[in-house]
Amino acid sequence: MSIRTAIVRGAIDVAALLAEVESTANGATILFLGHVREMNDGRAVTGIEYSAYGEMAERELAAIASECAEHFGIAHLVAEHRLGALELGDVSIAIVAAHPHRAEAYEASRFVIEEVKRRLPIWKREGYADGASEWVNAGGVAHEQPAQEQQ
């Protein structure tokens, strides 16, 4: 079993992540990459600065991977999220899920990215072509406690 997660500051080595989950036990390997996109809400984006509550982000990402492994019977899963100043096209997150069968590999990959979006304490400040920059989601509605985490 190889389950590994990391919050990193340097470029993500996608080929190395794929090699990490390689096993003849697996019939399917799903690679998900999140990139910095050139447009958001009609504005031309020049880059994104990612920041995090580092210690908690590491714990939450590890917890997500652990839940994923248990839920989908995944034995080979690697996920890395990058912080710092990223340029257009840079990989901000990479998830590799491998399983004997494709259905579980697809579902596991989707589970990890959706949980990351929901609960990983990471924020991004987008820079725009007009020189402005803004926190993404900042100023949105107040986020209440997720229902399943209520006491």
Next chain:
Amino acid sequence: MTVTALLFASYAEALGSDRVELTLAGNTTVRDVVERLRAMPGGSSLPASPLVAVNLTYAGADQRVESGDEVAIIPPVAGG
């Protein structure tokens, strides 16, 4: 007792700091910590019920806070 409040991203900008030491009476909850922060200059930008983590774990508004705890106020997350 003293707790450390951590602020991030837009919340840190609003309060002009990413770390605030708060002296509170005993019998304190997460809600009390949030109320104290919202009463500070710039604090009105914080929602009344933000996501909060106590000692690295998401916590509800009624959770008790002990001296020395690290209480993080979590803006809407935007990972991925």
